Amino acid sequence: MSTEFPHIPTPDAQAHRAAVARHLTLTKPAGSLGRLEELGVWVAACQGQCPPRPFARPRVIVFAGDHGVAAHGVSAFPAEVTGQMVANFLTGGAAINVMAAVAGATVRVLDLGVDTDAEFPEQVTAHKVRRSSGSVDRVDALTDDEIYAAIAAGRAIADEEVDAGADLLVAGDMGIANTTPASIIIAALAGAEPVAVVGRGTGIDDEAWMRKAVAIRDGLRRARRVSANPVALLRTVGGADIAAMAAFLAQAAVRKTPVILDGLVSGAAALVAEELAPGASEWWVAGHRSVEPAHTLVLEQLNLTPVLDLELRLGEGTGAVAALPLVTMAARVLAEMATFSDAGVTEGDIRLPAAVDVNGRNGGWR
Ligand SMILES: O=C(O)c1ccc[n+]([C@@H]2O[C@H](COP(=O)([O-])O)[C@@H](O)[C@H]2O)c1
Numbered sequence: 543m544s545t546e547f548p549h550i551p552t553p554d555a556q557a558h559r560a561a562v563a564r565h566l567t568l569t570k571p572a573g574s575l576g577r578l579e580e581l582g583v584w585v586a587a588c589q590g591q592c593p594p595r596p597f598a599r600p601r602v603i604v605f606a607g608d609h610g611v612a613a614h615g616v617s618a619f620p621a622e623v624t625g626q627m628v629a630n631f632l633t634g635g636a637a638i639n640v641m642a643a644v645a646g647a648t649v650r651v652l653d654l655g656v657d658t659d660a661e662f663p664e665q666v667t668a669h670k671v672r673r674s675s676g677s678v679d680r681v682d683a684l685t686d687d688e689i690y691a692a693i694a695a696g697r698a699i700a701d702e703e704v705d706a707g708a709d710l711l712v713a714g715d716m717g718i719a720n721t722t723p724a725s726i727i728i729a730a731l732a733g734a735e736p737v738a739v740v741g742r743g744t745g746i747d748d749e750a751w752m753r754k755a756v757a758i759r760d761g762l763r764r765a766r767r768v769s770a771n772p773v774a775l776l777r778t779v780g781g782a783d784i785a786a787m788a789a790f791l792a793q794a795a796v797r798k799t800p801v802i803l804d805g806l807v808s809g810a811a812a813l814v815a816e817e818l819a820p821g822a823s824e825w826w827v828a829g830h831r832s833v834e835p836a837h838t839l840v841l842e843q844l845n846l847t848p849v850l851d852l853e854l855r856l857g858e859g860t861g862a863v864a865a866l867p868l869v870t871m872a873a874r875v876l877a878e879m880a881t882f883s884d885a886g887v888t889e890g891d892i893r894l895p896a897a898v899d900v901n902g903r904n905g906g907w908r
């Protein structure tokens with residue numbers, strides 16, 4: 543199985559230009575909807591059409607997996623919670639179920655590496671790679687065969703979703719202790735020191751924070767040896783869920799499908815995905831800024847400005863789904879507002895150029 547991704551196309555430049563130009567014709571002072579304008583332009587460019595169409599099938603995939611490092615006291619919760627939460631997602635009781643319903647998205651949960659037996663295996667284990675992972679502070683997370691299987695799973699999941707009509711994707715995560723491998727990956731790729739990335743995760747106390755800092759320090763020592771190779775990095779200090787998520791994010795870009803990123807774990811996967819498939823990040827917006835300190839490093843590394851900053855630290859895709867109504871709104875504003883000429887409204891003299899890139903990369907000014 544190849545871990546090579548094809549060249550990533552950029553979002554459509556012509557639709558991008560048409561969207562910037564269309565914004566100037568709509569009945570508002572140029573640039574007055576600020577970053578909502580940029581978001582609408584991004585949707586149009588990703589869809590390759592201006593005006594953009596409303597999203598038909600926004601879809602959240604929750605990647606569930608356990609992590610061997612949980613045994614070393616780095617989380618506020620025991621590992622069995624991962625499997626219990628998988629059952630909760632399936633019965634619709636988790637935060638992501640409620641928030642996705644509000645935002646008009648549907649949720650699919652997949653067990654990539656949960657340690658316990660699934661309550662409804664036929665619904666969640668089609669892409670299962672293994673149970674849990676090696677404790678990344680001392681041994682490799684995955685074997686060679688397992689990393690290939692996890693990457694193949696992530697790509698297949700993205701293909702299945704796009705083939706079934708998904709036109710906006712979110713990668714959510716569920717895994718007790720997964721903030722430890724995520725923080726190691728981020729530190730390795732951002733060149734950060736361990737203490738800069740140790741967060742409180744599910745809400746750990748100071749003693750657990752110190753154990754987690756040691757685990758991250760030891761894992762980072764192992765990660766630095768392989769940080770130039772994204773597949774080796776995922777194999778050494780990631781896990782089946784994080785590896786599949788990285789491949790899913792890269793494959794979404796291959797399939798020209800926009801993604802709203804979530805928090806720390808989706809951010810760690812995104813950093814690796816950009817290494818696997820350079821240019822993939824053009825297809826992503828950051829839904830929010832997580833409370834976790836390492837997440838800010840992700841946003842800086844990928845040059846992404848989050849839509850929201852609500853002090854969330856849940857995962858599951860919740861921060862991405864919280865931003866979805868604004869992304870939908872931005873697309874509909876661009877598609878549905880009247881133009882000055884339609885509405886018979888007199889245009890002003892001064893037309894500032896609208897900002898051009900949702901993530902500020904092209905430095906539009908207002
Ligand atoms: O997404 C985030 O930014 C985030 C921040 C803190 C915790 N989480 C979630 O909490 C779990 C991991 O926390 P921990 O303390 O067990 O490493 C896992 O299920 C994540 O989805 C998620």
Ligand SMILES: Cc1cc2nc[nH]c2cc1C
Nearest residue numbers: 619623716744856857858
């Ligand atoms: C209950 C619970 C729900 C979660 N959702 C994502 N991470 C989580 C961690 C816990 C502990």
